[in-house]
Amino acid sequence: MATKTKEVSTIAEKLDALINLQSIDSEIDRIRTIRGELPLEVQDLEDELEGLETRINKMKDELKDLETEITDRKNAQKDSQTAIAAYKTKQDNVRNNREFESLSKEIEFQELEIKLNDKKIKEAKARIENKKEVLAEATERFDGRKKDLDAKKSELEAIIAETQKDEEKLMKNSEKAQKSIDDRLVKAYNRLRQNAKNGLAVVPVDRDSCGGCFNRIPPQRQMDIQTKRKIIVCEHCGRILVPGEE
Secondary structure (H helix, E strand, O other): OOOOOOOOOOHHHHHHHHHHHHHHHHHHHHHHHHHOOHHHHHHHHHHHHHHHHHHHHHHHHHHHHHHHHHHHHHHHHHHHHHHHHHHHHHHOOOOOHHHHHHHHHHHHHHHHHHHHHHHHHHHHHHHHHHHHHHHHHHHHHHHHHHHHHHHHHHHHHHHHHHHHHHHHHHHHHHHHHHHOOOHHHHHHHHHHHHHOOOOOOEEEEEOOEEOOOOOEOOHHHHHHHHHOOOOEEOOOOOOEEEOOOO
């Protein structure tokens, strides 16, 4: 059984096939350009929201810890007050000055503990107020960026819905066009497209210059390009050169 050969044979046919392939791929590029930076913007917003959410949850946990600290210190103050009352009761029944002085020191220590806890409670309350302000700002930013994300997603989904069918059809046409060109040329073409910012691997001669890098082309090479007798590449950028429109 004979193997199926490529449809294109002559140099002129190869060039025409490449021109057709470039036209299809350029239309695919145009559709993707319509989407522009939206996919990246969506990803950036999702990353930012993830970071904000982590920060917000951390601040909420810190607020809970501060509230717990305040509660613990208030309970410690109550314990100190209970201890002071007990020590004062004992002072009424002491047998000597030594016991009285010892209980007085215990009372003094508990009073210092009450003052220390009071100071720490005030500090914790101040930190709570500060964190609540920061949390409110972060939450407001999160809500704003979430709205931005929803809008960007809707915009992207609308564009994809509008262009997806056309892109899929063009992709099939591109695959079909590549099958009519020999593998060596297809590989060279794809390599040039990957390296070119605008995706142009095949460019016309425009005003005696390369349509890709705009460097001037010698007259003899222009003659070969016009007659399609050779596959000519630009000496400067390596793109495949084809005749410009008359």
